[in-house]
Amino acid sequence: MITKKIGFIGAGQMARALAEGLLHKGLLVPDQVLASDPSESARQRFHEATGAETTPNNLDVVRRQDVVILAVKPQQIPKVLEELRGRVAPEKLVISIAAGIALQQLEEGLGAHTRVIRVMPNTPALVGFAASAYALGKNAGPDDASLVQQLLEAIGIAVRVDEKLLDAVTALSGSGPAYVYLMIEVLTDAGVRHGLSRDVALTLAAQTVRGAAEMVMRTGQHPAVLKDQVTSPGGTTIAALAAMESQGFRGAVLAGVEAAWRRARELSQ
Secondary structure, three states: OOOOOEEEEOOOHHHHHHHHHHHHOOOOOHHHEEEEOOOHHHHHHHHHHHOOEEEOOHHHHHHHOOEEEEOOOHHHHHHHHHHHOOOOOOOOEEEEOOOOOOHHHHHHHHOOOOEEEEEEOOHHHHHOOEEEEEEEOOOOOHHHHHHHHHHHOOOEEEEEOOHHHHHHHHHHHHOHHHHHHHHHHHHHHHHHHOOOOHHHHHHHHHHHHHHHHHHHHHHOOOHHHHHHHHOOOOOHHHHHHHHHHHOOHHHHHHHHHHHHHHHHHHHHO
16 A cells, blocks of 8 residues: 555546556555646546546645656646746655656756656556656655556556666657557458458457467566477468568568657657
């Protein structure tokens, strides 16, 4: 059980996902949660999903809660920082899940004393399977790291990295769900091409990806080892893999992550 009161500035999908995860796991009760958002419909959806109180006033969250999670779009961050500057007490922790907003910008915007942690989650947080990474600001300590680890594990897994690696995290796991969705889409189309109905092909493709990922996570074996276990000499799998490699599959994935990394660096500067 977390004893601190958790506040969200921004009551959108990611805020709801995190709040629901914490409540579902029994780490919080609704009375410990408060979310602010200028949108009445967003506040209503948050309240319906969590039973927690909402407010249109960001400063209510800062005044009343122990932990303040900035869950707004990156383009909204400068306005929020201006509103909050000098109003965050030293004992409060600020967690930002706004993509591309550096710790330095957050600390300068909020005040030099502020304890800040920057988080990069991904959209599977909405179903409790997030892959998140976080980096500590200069004023954040071990207790802050332990708390954010606990918060993020309510919606998936979390790892601590140096901030300089968050662009790589963005390119790999932040954008990664889209790569996997594309793979599922292509596998589905291939099944349809060879006679399967679309709903059957989609079900099989999605479950195959899910099962393969679970094999990696549960066994701890390298994906290459698991791949070889499926690949019989002269069989269908090695024929497929050879065809994919000849079409540049591995290079295309590497190039895609590289492009995402470069774009993440551009956006964070």
